[in-house]
Amino acid sequence: MLTLLTFPASLGEPSLSPFCTKAMCLLQMAGVDWKPELTFDLAAMPLGKLPVLKADDGLIPDSNLMAAWLEAQGVDLFPGRDAEGWAKAHLALRLAEEHLRLGLVHDRWVDEDGWQAFMPIVFAEVPEGKREAVAQGARDAVRAGLHWQGIARFSDADRQTYLAADLAALSTLVSGHRFLFGETPCLAERAL
Numbered sequence: 001m002l003t004l005l006t007f008p009a010s011l012g013e014p015s016l017s018p019f020c021t022k023a024m025c026l027l028q029m030a031g032v033d034w035k036p037e038l039t040f041d042l043a044a045m046p047l048g049k050l051p052v053l054k055a056d057d058g059l060i061p062d063s064n065l066m067a068a069w070l071e072a073q074g075v076d077l078f079p080g081r082d083a084e085g086w087a088k089a090h091l092a093l094r095l096a097e098e099h100l101r102l103g104l105v106h107d108r109w110v111d112e113d114g115w116q117a118f119m120p121i122v123f124a125e126v127p128e129g130k131r132e133a134v135a136q137g138a139r140d141a142v143r144a145g146l147h148w149q150g151i152a153r154f155s156d157a158d159r160q161t162y163l164a165a166d167l168a169a170l171s172t173l174v175s176g177h178r179f180l181f182g183e184t185p186c187l188a189e190r191a192l
Contacts, residue, residue: 001035002032003037003054004034004051004054005050005052005054006051007050010121016121017051018101019062019063022063023053026063026066026077029187030073030077031075032070045059046061047062055069067187077186077187078188079182079186080183080184084181088173088180089186089187090188092173093187095170096166099166100166100167106146106152106159110146119135122135123135
């Protein structure tokens with residue numbers, strides 16, 4: 001049985017992390033036996049982040065590396081897709097993971113209202129006397145990363161305009177189809 005090291009459920013989702021939720025969907029889609037193991041100990045993780053999959057052949061960090069590992073085991077994560085369908089689904093997935101995700105991270109870590117809702121959930125396990133300092137240190141690091149990447153430099157209105165265009169593009173791709181580019185769900189639907 002595989003073990004998925006993951007953050008616990010939160011905010012009405014199976015995990016606090018969308019990438020942990022994606023990994024859960026991958027494992028369900030693959031039809032393999034697995035169980036979750038909840039952790040916040042990122043220092044012990046191969047890339048210093050979650051999710052991580054424990055398999056007989058070692059630890060597999062990152063949901064994309066898990067997808068590649070599952071495909072190497074013979075799992076079809078893009079059933080019924082031809083090369084063009086695979087390419088479109090892959091691009092939609094990357095749009096969600098690499099651009100829309102930044103908007104989510106910004107809203108959770110930089111936006112003050114989002115932070116006030118998010119911080120008590122994420123740092124609930126930190127002892128109360130240290131919680132504020134630990135949370136602020138992590139927030140400062142995330143803010144710096146988002147500033148370096150660029151999304152934190154935009155005004156709220158400009159950031160929302162960029163993200164709305166991404167959502168409109170995805171909506172256009174899905175319009176008139178039951179699933180992205182096929183008759184069955186694929187990895188892209190599971191991650192979006």
